[in-house]
Amino acid sequence: MKKSIFVLAAAVGLFATSCQNFKKGDGGLEYKIVKDEAAVKAADGDHLFVDMVVKSDRNDSLIQSTYDLGLPQYVNVVPDTIPGNYKGSYSSMFKYLGEGDSAVFRLNLDTMAAKSGQPKLPFADKYLTFTIKVRKHFKKAELPDSIAHVELEKYYKELIANLEKAEAGKIEKYVKDNKLEPKKTASDLQYVITEEGKGAKPVIGDTVRVNYVGKLTHGKVFDTSLKEVGEKAGLASNPMKTFEPIKFALGVDPVIPAWTEALQLLNKGSKATLIIPSKSAYGSNGQPQAQIPPYAPLVFEIELVDVIKGTAPKADSTATPVPVN
Structure with missing residues (x-):
């Protein structure tokens, strides 16, 4: 069993245990805060890099996991007033979180279809569940648009460099774990x-x-x-x-x-x-x-x-x- 699978299983297990009592947020969004460490939460215009697992309520199917890629998801937090957005939408989830925070969210697909004007997603019945941990938070107030792309690119290159450094170890571990010669x-x-x-x-x-x-x-x-x-x-x-x-x-x-x-x-x-x-x-x-x-x-x-x-x-x-x- 690979270490990343253990990490993912532990994360999902922790979130599942904590998800029994969701709170109701704006627009019908349901949420459960697992870890609340950040003094400052994300606001419109902020940039986040998050670890995220997305699951469908249809057979508890895994839709996406950043743990599979080893790279966090980039999120630009946008206002609820942008067309297609609304209070309780996907983007609004991230306004509950700051760096180091983690939470579970349930997004109602009927509400999303009605308020966004988009067709209902075919791979879920009523909910998508997001388990999210914020790895990095860039605040718009501290990072003007003129230099934001430079800092974001710098951070992303650091992430890629870490993957490059880790490659040899992944190969060595696979060979050892599977007892190959x-x-x-x-x-x-x-x-x-x-x-x-x-x-x-x-x-x-x-x-x-x-x-x-x-x-x-x-x-x-x-x-x-x-x-x-x-x-x-x-x-x-x-x-x-x-x-x-x-x-x-x-x-x-x-x-x-x-x-x-x-x-x-x-x-x-x-x-x-x-x-x-x-x-x-x-x-x-x-x-x-x-x-x-x-x-x-x-x-x-x-x-x-x-x-x-x-x-x-x-x-x-x-x-x-x-x-x-």
């Missing part, structure tokens, strides 16, 4: 062949078909070709998502560099675990659509299903990597 290539790709195939190894230009499960080192699955795994991870709710082996020309069609390298090490029919440093995946940018943070090492469980010999031209090795699927 991987082989390592010159690019720092680490891999373990869990089942040896008997077919030919693909070369550049061959077309391959691959089953895969992609996850972060703390276990969060961000993509897969396996329907059962995708349903469990909540990926099946995406109507554009298909569950089938990915098919591409090796070294021609754009995938992350580690895949091109790793597949050439495997025989057809092989299964393997890949531990991939961010420099061979999505690097300093991450992949926001897949909720992959910057400097995130990735773990892929792959199966080389088929190899179709081909003569496609070699791709430009400097091409920007794109999502696997």
Whole structure:
């Protein structure tokens, strides 16, 4: 079990225990203050960085967690009078909090639809629950607009730098926790062949078909070709998502560099675990659509299903990597 999962579980458990008696706020917003440390609460125009877990009341489904990314959510607190906003809206939650504070909020979706004029969210019945802890509070009164972007960018870069420093430790911990003895290539790709195939190894230009499960080192699955795994991870709710082996020309069609390298090490029919440093995946940018943070090492469980010999031209090795699927 990974440390970040323990942290998330503890946070959610604490909030759940504290949520039995909600108070009523403006506009029907329900709230429960868990920790009240800040002398100054957020006001219109302030900037916050918060750790946040969002859950739906439909089967207690997890919608979003900043703990999965390792990065806080940025929030610009805006007036209730802005079109689409109202007392008791999403933005108004943050006015109950300052730096170091934490709380649980329940947002009524019927009220939100009626007052914002937007359609009701399809993935919840009546409520969304937000568990929030304020990590950093920038006050508009102390931070004029002329320099706000400089200070916010500086803080964000510090967060990214911390992720970069933590990458090697995440890889080391994953290998140790899973008792792996991987082989390592010159690019720092680490891999373990869990089942040896008997077919030919693909070369550049061959077309391959691959089953895969992609996850972060703390276990969060961000993509897969396996329907059962995708349903469990909540990926099946995406109507554009298909569950089938990915098919591409090796070294021609754009995938992350580690895949091109790793597949050439495997025989057809092989299964393997890949531990991939961010420099061979999505690097300093991450992949926001897949909720992959910057400097995130990735773990892929792959199966080389088929190899179709081909003569496609070699791709430009400097091409920007794109999502696997």
